[in-house]
Amino acid sequence: xxxxxxxxxxxxxxxxxxxxxxxxxxxxxxxxxxxxxxxxxxxxxxxxxxxxxxxxxxxxxxxxxxxxxxxxxxxxxxxxxxxxxxxxxxxxxxxxxxxxxxxxxxxxxxxxxxxxxxxxxxxxxxxxxxxxxxxxxxxxxxxxxxxxxxxxxxxxxxxxxxxxxxxxxxxxxxxxxxxxxxxxxxxxxxxxxxxxxxxxxxxxxxxxxxxxxxxxxxxxxxxxxxxxxxxxxxxxxxxxxxxxxxxxxxxxxxxxxxxxxxxxxxxxxxxxxxxxxxxxxxxxxxxxxxxxxxxxxxxxxxxxxxxxxxxxxxxxxxxxxxxxxxxxxxxxxxxxxxxxxxxxxxxxxxxxx
Amino acid sequence: xxxxxxxxxxxxxxxxxxxxxxxxxxxxxxxxxxxxxxxxxxxxxxxxxxxxxxxxxxxxxxxxxxxxxxxxxxxxxxxxxxxxxxxxxxxxxxxxxxxxxxxxxxxxxxxxxxxxxxxxxxxxxxxxxxxxxxxxxxxxxxxxxxxxxxxxxxxxxxxxxxxxxxxxxxxxxxxxxxxxxxxxxxxxxxxxxxxxxxxxxxxxxxxxxxxxxxxxxxxxxxxxxxxxxxxxxxxxxxxxxxxxxxxxxxxxxxxxxxxxxxxxxxxxxxxxxxxxxxxxxxxxxxxxxxxxxxxxxxxxxxxxxxxxxxxxxxxxxxxxxxxxxxxxxxxxxxxxxxxxxxxxxxxxxxxxxxxxxxxxxxxxxxxxxxxxxxxxxxxxxxxxxxxxxxxxxxxxxxxxxxxxxxxxxxxxxxxxxxxxxxxxxxxxxxxxxxxxxxxxxxxxxxxxxxxxxxxxxxxxxxxxxxxxxxxxxxxxxxxxxxxxxxxxxxxxxxxxxxxxxxxxxxxxxxxxxxxxxxxxxxxxxxxxxxxxxxxxxxxxx
Numbered sequence: 001x002x003x004x005x006x007x008x009x010x011x012x013x014x015x016x017x018x019x020x021x022x023x024x025x026x027x028x029x030x031x032x033x034x035x036x037x038x039x040x041x042x043x044x045x046x047x048x049x050x051x052x053x054x055x056x057x058x059x060x061x062x063x064x065x066x067x068x069x070x071x072x073x074x075x076x077x078x079x080x081x082x083x084x085x086x087x088x089x090x091x092x093x094x095x096x097x098x099x100x101x102x103x104x105x106x107x108x109x110x111x112x113x114x115x116x117x118x119x120x121x122x123x124x125x126x127x128x129x130x131x132x133x134x135x136x137x138x139x140x141x142x143x144x145x146x147x148x149x150x151x152x153x154x155x156x157x158x159x160x161x162x163x164x165x166x167x168x169x170x171x172x173x174x175x176x177x178x179x180x181x182x183x184x185x186x187x188x189x190x191x192x193x194x195x196x197x198x199x200x201x202x203x204x205x206x207x208x209x210x211x212x213x214x215x216x217x218x219x220x221x222x223x224x225x226x227x228x229x230x231x232x233x234x235x236x237x238x239x240x241x242x243x244x245x246x247x248x249x250x251x252x253x254x255x256x257x258x259x260x261x262x263x264x265x266x267x268x269x270x271x272x273x274x275x276x277x278x279x280x281x282x283x284x285x286x287x288x289x290x291x292x293x294x295x296x297x298x299x300x301x302x303x304x305x306x307x308x309x310x311x312x313x314x315x316x317x318x319x320x321x322x323x324x325x326x327x328x329x330x331x332x333x334x335x336x337x338x339x340x341x342x343x344x345x346x347x348x349x350x351x352x353x
Numbered sequence: 354x355x356x357x358x359x360x361x362x363x364x365x366x367x368x369x370x371x372x373x374x375x376x377x378x379x380x381x382x383x384x385x386x387x388x389x390x391x392x393x394x395x396x397x398x399x400x401x402x403x404x405x406x407x408x409x410x411x412x413x414x415x416x417x418x419x420x421x422x423x424x425x426x427x428x429x430x431x432x433x434x435x436x437x438x439x440x441x442x443x444x445x446x447x448x449x450x451x452x453x454x455x456x457x458x459x460x461x462x463x464x465x466x467x468x469x470x471x472x473x474x475x476x477x478x479x480x481x482x483x484x485x486x487x488x489x490x491x492x493x494x495x496x497x498x499x500x501x502x503x504x505x506x507x508x509x510x511x512x513x514x515x516x517x518x519x520x521x522x523x524x525x526x527x528x529x530x531x532x533x534x535x536x537x538x539x540x541x542x543x544x545x546x547x548x549x550x551x552x553x554x555x556x557x558x559x560x561x562x563x564x565x566x567x568x569x570x571x572x573x574x575x576x577x578x579x580x581x582x583x584x585x586x587x588x589x590x591x592x593x594x595x596x597x598x599x600x601x602x603x604x605x606x607x608x609x610x611x612x613x614x615x616x617x618x619x620x621x622x623x624x625x626x627x628x629x630x631x632x633x634x635x636x637x638x639x640x641x642x643x644x645x646x647x648x649x650x651x652x653x654x655x656x657x658x659x660x661x662x663x664x665x666x667x668x669x670x671x672x673x674x675x676x677x678x679x680x681x682x683x684x685x686x687x688x689x690x691x692x693x694x695x696x697x698x699x700x701x702x703x704x705x706x707x708x709x710x711x712x713x714x715x716x717x718x719x720x721x722x723x724x725x726x727x728x729x730x731x732x733x734x735x736x737x738x739x740x741x742x743x744x745x746x747x748x749x750x751x752x753x754x755x756x757x758x759x760x761x762x763x764x765x766x767x768x769x770x771x772x773x774x775x776x777x778x779x780x781x782x783x784x785x786x787x788x789x790x791x792x793x794x795x796x797x798x799x800x801x802x803x804x805x806x807x808x809x810x811x812x813x814x815x816x817x818x819x820x821x822x823x824x825x826x827x828x829x830x831x832x833x834x835x836x837x838x839x840x841x842x843x844x845x846x847x848x849x850x851x852x853x854x855x856x857x858x859x860x861x862x863x864x865x866x867x868x869x870x871x872x873x874x875x876x877x878x879x880x881x882x883x884x885x886x887x888x889x890x891x892x893x894x
């Protein structure tokens with residue numbers, strides 16, 4: 001067992017878990033914009049719960065991608081090129097979603113906001129599904145040849161595992177987001193979010209549990225089942241905590257569910273990082289896909305400094321914005337463009353106030 | 354599937370060409386937003402600092418107004434930056450495999466050490482007005498801006514390694530990093546960093562100048578500001594238009610002057626760093642230097658105008674009409690007599706070292722065995738080089754003229770000049786784009802240009818023809834090219850419209866509290882401003 005490649009495999013798994021834990025709820029909040037929020041005020045409350053943090057959360061995705069490139073270039077190259085089309089959709093979804101967050105409130109018009117609401121909701125859904133599918137396929141395999149290139153055409157990656165992985169992340173994100181909203185808001189919206197968690201948690205978390213179990217059945221190690229058991233206990237704990245109005249514990253327990261579920265999945269396939277469904281000889285492993293130990297050593301030093309720093313200042317951000325928000329604390333939407341004169345003012349307001 | 358018909362074997366289209374167009378389009382597009390983010394971010398941080406130091410309200414207004422435009426632009430840079438991180442693996446998997454050991458590290462460091470900082474602290478800045486102690490709030494902006502500058506450094510380290518590969522040894526056919534210090538202090542990267550940052554400041558300077566000019570012109574048109582017999586401004590106030598008070602004039606005249614001075618200093622910075630870059634290029638990528646000049650024969654003169662088909666990729670039809678003797682030598686080596694090698698001399702040298710034909714290796718796909726053309730497309734390099742310098746110089750000269758014209762405190766009433774000032778905003782953007790197109794196209798046919806100082810088994814280079822993803826079909830590439838390009842086009846329209854809207858709105862668009870007719874709060878429960886607001890989060894969305 002090579003120490004550094006294994007360390008980096010673990011670190012990349014941690015980055016993905018960090019991404020799913022943090023962006024998980026803001027992707028979910030994005031989806032809730034169209035399904036859960038009842039009116040404009042509630043939509044604004046939802047947006048502002050993730051407002052200060054969503055961009056920082058998304059960097060976990062870029063770091064996971066960049067770290068994979070640096071530590072396992074062969075894994076990065078094979079996975080990303082094999083999933084070319086689905087990743088194009090993920091990118092488009094993330095682009096629309098990011099722009100929508102920032103631009104939605106910048107024009108005072110119902111039509112404008114409605115368009116961007118759809119961009120946020122669909123963008124979040126497609127991104128969550130696509131990332132889930134990608135992560136599932138890197139654990140269950142792709143039709144790769146000896147060079148690590150996909151064979152069989154643009155859709156050769158498709159398998160039911162991809163769908164399962166997609167549903168797993170979408171389901172988790174939705175429940176996680178509801179728990180987050182229950183934790184971060186007050187008033188009616190808080191209570192409805194809590195009811196949503198109570199009612200839908202079993203359905204929402206099932207695909208992720210199923211994915212972990214399927215991977216464990218195929219490649220499982222002795223501890224895979226322990227991790228899965230921990231995940232199930234965490235989910236039950238989260239549900240019970242939610243029932244007894246302990247939103248913080250419910251949210252954290254859901255994080256434990258994610259962490260142990262993901263640990264079960266990633267550890268089961270280790271040392272393989274990306275199996276080839278055509279020939280096990282062509283599997284990408286921590287050994288044959290990794291960078292040199294010089295590069296891994298350099299990156300380890302950087303990560304040892306960088307990761308704790310990121311955790312510290314991101315934790316501080318959450319502390320700064322720890323207060324609950326509610327529809328009552330909303331300021332009125334801003335009508336700017338007043339300086340352009342009376343005629344243009346009406347125009348700039350986009351008709352209705 | 355309809356697009357499965359476009360196979361490489363079918364020769365209808367070539368995945369490599371599409372992948373290159375895609376890379377060019379998404380990267381140049383991304384780099385419309387990046388310089389404005391870096392430059393404007395720096396200026397907003399300076400303005401907020403000035404506000405803290407002087408307590409003058411016009412600096413707060415400037416911070417809020419330019420900060421708003423900064424954010425509208427920033428998010429587009431973020432959104433299009435994700436594509437950058439993914440596309441190496443998606444479209445350029447062979448490249449990623451070949452260079453991953455050395456190229457991935459700066460990218461990962463960019464995300465971990467810079468982009469995290471930038472995104473997190475900018476979120477704190479946006480939502481932290483009144484929430485954070487004033488000094489901490491200001492520090493958050495400075496940290497975010499520092500993050501964006503460090504981010505540029507890491508990306509330029511990665512790019513410069515493609516221009517000038519250092520710090521590696523070839524092991525098992527791949528370059529492996531053996532000297533991180535050499536990679537991260539690559540002279541190409543250090544100079545490119547200064548060139549890029551000064552280029553970014555030039556963009557921001559022009560942006561301030563153009564928009565502030567428009568606002569001052571508006572105040573004159575609306576009859577708020579007038580001039581006395583000597584042409585000196587008499588600042589007025591509008592009773593009807595919100596926000597058009599005397600401080601509003603101070604906001605725009607200061608913005609204009611800061612913008613103009615920054616644009617001029619930044620251009621001087623790009624000239625100095627660009628000069629060093631040219632000398633490095635002369636050593637490291639002589640063909641790029643020759644192609645920048647469409648210089649076929651060895652010589653010393655800088656071409657003012659070359660006619661004939663500079664777009665041809667051989668030298669049979671290029672005639673230099675006008676040259677400044679000695680200038681090219683000065684650019685390349687600092688004296689007036691050193692002969693700069695031309696294309697005709699360089700091609701045989703390259704052929705001798707790297708072969709005349711691509712090998713039959715399957716990694717070249719249908720291009721295996723093709724003849725290699727070592728001359729970049731000279732129409733692009735020749736004109737790209739001149740557009741970069743031309744646009745940059747024009748913007749700096751215009752900034753000087755603007756300073757002179759506004760010496761008495763406002764702008765002339767001419768609508769034409771106002772339009773010119775607004776259009777002038779585009780010039781530094783053009784210079785940046787042209788510079789990048791020049792330096793990337795000038796590196797062809799290599800994706801990793803050979804380092805002339807290395808030879809024999811150490812020789813590190815990669816042809817672009819072997820960099821593309823072998824498993825990805827041309828159809829997939831066409832799909833993504835069309836999808837990304839059309840989405841980018843729509844979003845550019847949206848961004849420009851939104852910027853225009855806020856620019857027309859003036860300071861009030863970023864500070865609605867200046868408009869007394871606006872509602873304060875839905876419920877009116879808490880006192881406006883002051884301590885009441887500290888109880889709730891800042892709602893920015």
